[in-house]
Structure formats: C-alpha cells, structure tokens
Amino acid sequence: MKLAIIGTGYVGLGVGVCFADLGHKVTCVDVDKAKVTKLKKGIPTIYEEDLPEMLKKNLANGRINFTTSLSQGIKEAAVIFIAVGTPQDQNGKADLRYVLQVAHDLGKNLKNYKVIVDKSTVPIGTGKMVKQTIAKNYKGEFDVVSNPEFQREGTAISDFLNPDRIVLGFEKPNSHAVKIMKELYAPFKKPLVITNLESAEMIKYAANSFLAIKITFINEIANICDNYEADVKMVAKGIGLDSRIGDKFLEPGPGYGGSCFPKDVSALYYFARAGGYWFNLLETVMQINKHQREIIVAKIKNMVDGKLQGKKIAVLGLAFKPNTDDVRESPAIDIIQILLSRKAKIKAYDPIAKDNTHKILGKKITYSGNPYLCAKGNDVLLIATDWPEFKNLNWKKIKKLLKAPNIVDARNILEPAEMKEMGFKYVGIGR
Ligand code: UDX
Ligand code: UDX
Numbered sequence: 001m002k003l004a005i006i007g008t009g010y011v012g013l014g015v016g017v018c019f020a021d022l023g024h025k026v027t028c029v030d031v032d033k034a035k036v037t038k039l040k041k042g043i044p045t046i047y048e049e050d051l052p053e054m055l056k057k058n059l060a061n062g063r064i065n066f067t068t069s070l071s072q073g074i075k076e077a078a079v080i081f082i083a084v085g086t087p088q089d090q091n092g093k094a095d096l097r098y099v100l101q102v103a104h105d106l107g108k109n110l111k112n113y114k115v116i117v118d119k120s121t122v123p124i125g126t127g128k129m130v131k132q133t134i135a136k137n138y139k140g141e142f143d144v145v146s147n148p149e150f151q152r153e154g155t156a157i158s159d160f161l162n163p164d165r166i167v168l169g170f171e172k173p174n175s176h177a178v179k180i181m182k183e184l185y186a187p188f189k190k191p192l193v194i195t196n197l198e199s200a201e202m203i204k205y206a207a208n209s210f211l212a213i214k215i216t217f218i219n220e221i222a223n224i225c226d227n228y229e230a231d232v233k234m235v236a237k238g239i240g241l242d243s244r245i246g247d248k249f250l251e252p253g254p255g256y257g258g259s260c261f262p263k264d265v266s267a268l269y270y271f272a273r274a275g276g277y278w279f280n281l282l283e284t285v286m287q288i289n290k291h292q293r294e295i296i297v298a299k300i301k302n303m304v305d306g307k308l309q310g311k312k313i314a315v316l317g318l319a320f321k322p323n324t325d326d327v328r329e330s331p332a333i334d335i336i337q338i339l340l341s342r343k344a345k346i347k348a349y350d351p352i353a354k355d356n357t358h359k360i361l362g363k364k365i366t367y368s369g370n371p372y373l374c375a376k377g378n379d380v381l382l383i384a385t386d387w388p389e390f391k392n393l394n395w396k397k398i399k400k401l402l403k404a405p406n407i408v409d410a411r412n413i414l415e416p417a418e419m420k421e422m423g424f425k426y427v428g429i430g431r
Contacts, residue, residue, distance in 0.1 A: 007102075008030040048324075150164070178194070211261070215250075225430035255289040259320075311380065319352070326356065411429075
C-alpha cells in the first residue's frame with residue numbers, strides 16, 4: 001500500500017520505517033528541512049533501537065523517502081497518518097495547533113479519496129474537528145480514523161511490530177476506511193479493537209493514565225515501605241503475580257516522566273473537566289508525581305546532614321528513562337533543577353542524553369564523559385535513570401573516587417546489602 005506519514009518525530013519516524021519494512025511504500029513529510037535532509041541521507045534524528053539499520057535498508061530499496069512538501073508527499077498515498085506532536089499547552093491542555101494545521105493543509109491539497117489516520121494522541125472530539133477542518137477546503141470524499149500509538153521510546157520499533165492490540169476508531173462501521181485499515185493491519189495477526197472515533201481517542205488517554213496511576217501507586221507504597229522494614233521489590237512481586245494486577249509498571253522511582261505520561265494525564269484531566277467531570281484521582285496523581293521528585297531530593301539532603309548548599313552531587317542518568325536521548329519531563333532534570341535552586345553543584349553523566357540536556361540546562365551543570373569522572377570528588381552520587389550499564393559499574397572504584405561514599409539509588413538498580421557491604425551509605429526507594 002502507498003502510505004504518507006506527516007511528522008517524523010519519535011512516533012512518525014518509527015511508524016514510517018516499520019511500514020516500509022513490512023513492504024509498503026512510505027513517504028514521510030516534515031516541515032523541518034534539516035530533519036528531512038538528514039533522514040534522506042539515512043542519518044537517524046532520534047536514538048531508537050533498530051532504527052538506523054531499518055532506515056538505511058528501506059532507503060536503499062526505495063520503500064521510504066522523505067520530503068518537506070505535503071502536496072508531493074500525499075499525492076499517491078491511500079492512507080495518510082498524522083503523527084505531529086500534541087504537546088501540553090500553558091494551561092495543561094493538549095495543544096492541537098499542529099494537528100489542526102495539518103488538517104487545514106490536507107484540505108487544501110487533497111485531490112481524491114484518502115483515509116486520514118490520526119496517530120497523534122488527541123482529546124475526544126479531535127477526529128471530528130479534523131474532519132470539519134479538512135472539509136472546509138476539500139469537498140470530495142475522505143474518511144477520518146483514530147489509530148492511537150502505544151510505542152514506548154527506546155522500544156518503539158518492537159512495540160509497533162508486536163503490539164498487544166491495535167485500536168481503530170471509525171466514523172461509520174461500514175466505511176471504505178474499515179476495509180483499508182483492516183487490510184493494512186491484517187499481517188500483524190493481533191487483536192483489533194474496532195470502535196468509534198471517540199472511544200479510540202479515549203482508549204489512548206485511559207491506557208496512559210492507568211499506567212501513570214499504577215506507577216504512582218507503587219511509588220506511594222515504596223514511600224510507606226521506607227518507614228518500615230518492608231521491601232517494595234518483594235511487595236511488587238507479591239502483588240504482580242496476581243494476574244488481575246500484573247507485574248509490569250510496578251517499578252518505583254522518581255515519578256514518571258517523558259513526553260507522554262505527564263502531558264496525557266494532564267490533558268485527560270482537563271478535557272474531563274471541560275466535559276463537566278472533575279477527575280479528582282488524576283489531579284492527586286499529578287501532585288504525588290511532582291512531589292516524588294522532592295522525596296528523592298530529601299534522601300540526598302539526609303545524606304549530607306540536611307544542608308544542600310555548596311554540596312557536590314554526581315548525577316548518573318539524564319534521560320527520562322533508559323535507551324532514549326529524550327529528556328522531555330525527565331525526572332533527572334527536575335531533580336537537578338531543585339538541587340540547583342538549593343545551591344548544590346551538579347556534575348552529570350548520561351550515555352546519550354547530554355546534548356538534549358545541554359539545550360535545557362546549558363552551563364548550569366558540568367558534564368562528564370564517563371561515570372567515573374562524574375563520581376570523582378562528589379559528596380553524593382544519585383542514580384536518576386536506570387541505564388542497564390550503571391548496574392555493572394566498578395562500584396569499588398567509584399567508592400574510592402567519591403569524596404564520601406553516599407549513594408541515592410532513585411531507580412533501585414543496585415542491591416542494598418551488597419552496597420552496604422562495600423562500605424557505601426546507600427538508600428534506594430522503599431527498601
Ligand atoms: C508523538 C505524537 O504525535 C503525540 O501525540 C504522542 O502523544 C507522542 O508522540 P512525537 O513523535 O513525540 O509526538 O513528536 P515530535 O518528536 O515533536 O515530532 C513531531 C514532528 O512533526 C516534528 O518532526 C515536527 O517537525 C513535525 N511537524 C510538526 C510537522 O511536520 N508539521 C507540523 O505542522 C508540526
Ligand atoms: C509511554 C507509553 O508507555 C507508550 O505506550 C506510548 O503511549 C508513549 O508513552 P514512554 O513515555 O516512551 O511510553 O515510556 P514508558 O516506558 O511508558 O515510561 C514512562 C515513564 O514512566 C518513564 O519516566 C519511566 O521511567 C517511568 N516508569 C515506567 C516508572 O517509573 N516505573 C515503571 O514501572 C515504568
């Protein structure tokens with residue numbers, strides 16, 4: 001099938017490359033000229049597992065190409081995916097300006113029947129708005145579909161190729177779009193959830209908010225465990241084996257971050273309110289998640305006898321989670337900002353997220369080329385992101401390099417007993 005993807009960010013690029021790899025002919029459209037130039041040369045613009053190889057392979061066999069021209073990009077496509085960002089606006093709501101701009105441009109450029117698929121995460125009712133926006137300038141036939149993504153950064157390719165389910169929301173149950181979308185997703189052999197536009201839009205927000213609540217719940221359980229002799233890891237195992245609960249997304253930490261959970265929880269809260277419902281649970285979840293950063297700061301403060309001013313803190317990990325260079329809403333950055341506001345000095349290391357951090361923090365902190373240089377001469381070492389390689393560092397060497405052997409492990413990647421045996425003063429979360 002011929003497909004067009006509008007927006008080649010974390011989601012759009014992964015979707016485009018995967019569809020090309022499955023044998024479709026894909027044109028990716030993006031307004032960012034520099035991005036398109038790089039991608040045309042096979043240079044990935046984001047860090048994502050398997051992406052570089054798949055991009056090169058499908059450029060070489062001509063199944064994927066990139067353009068800044070929307071009219072050219074959509075000309076031959078049967079299906080057009082909208083995958084531009086829907087960030088949080090100043091009031092916490094979803095900012096639909098990019099999606100609606102694309103809808104406007106599509107209206108000006110459509111010449112024949114197309115299926116327009118919304119992949120971006122958008123509040124209930126956006127599919128209908130997209131329809132109306134296109135229809136202002138294009139009087140021919142077209143269908144709008146909602147097909148939310150469930151791709152985690154870092155594993156976006158495998159999440160796309162091996163989904164738990166595929167959600168498709170249609171305006172009408174028997175439209176031409178139903179046939180085309182079923183055909184497109186048939187090779188995946190995964191459960192299809194076929195529903196109306198509004199339910200599909202809600203599924204995405206309900207899924208991400210539920211996961212955010214699950215993380216928040218285990219964070220609170222961990223905070224309680226901290227006051228008693230209970231180990232949250234065992235608690236998570238004990239509840240996770242109950243199939244009604246499930247063992248995933250029960251890792252306590254500094255609170256969820258990233259480009260999706262914070263904005264999606266907030267957007268759902270606000271569109272619930274706009275529709276007349278006060279989603280108290282989500283309001284509380286947002287407060288608890290913010291406070292979780294402070295709980296980590298308090299652990300660091302305790303390590304240095306209650307005074308952060310002038311203390312030197314080494315921070316391992318800047319990305320919002322491992323295997324990505326994305327620092328949007330990263331807990332590590334939030335914690336660093338709090339520490340800086342209390343006059344602590346920060347040295348940080350991340351395998352790949354340094355450049356993106358520099359765009360936010362600039363020279364307010366110093367950056368190290370490896371974890372050992374980062375540790376050297378500091379009062380406390382904070383593990384802020386659970387990069388797997390941090391687990392296997394030479395911790396005896398790090399102990400010698402630190403000014404004081406203090407570790408706050410905000411991701412519980414190390415074993416408390418082992419660290420204590422090595423002579424560290426160690427605290428995790430809920431252990
Ligand atoms: C996506 C989804 O769209 C969002 O709704 C979802 O919840 C998370 O993932 P993401 O891929 O992270 O967003 O966005 P981003 O990395 O910011 O990429 C968006 C791309 O769209 C950029 O490359 C930008 O240049 C492009 N763009 C934006 C357009 O091509 N046209 C526009 O009008 C606006
Ligand atoms: C999320 C959704 O999971 C995915 O389906 C899609 O909608 C995009 O948004 P992503 O934000 O890439 O994916 O990462 P995810 O793995 O979901 O983690 C989000 C945040 O929660 C990270 O900060 C992570 O560290 C945190 N987290 C996750 C925990 O603190 N504990 C956990 O057990 C799991």
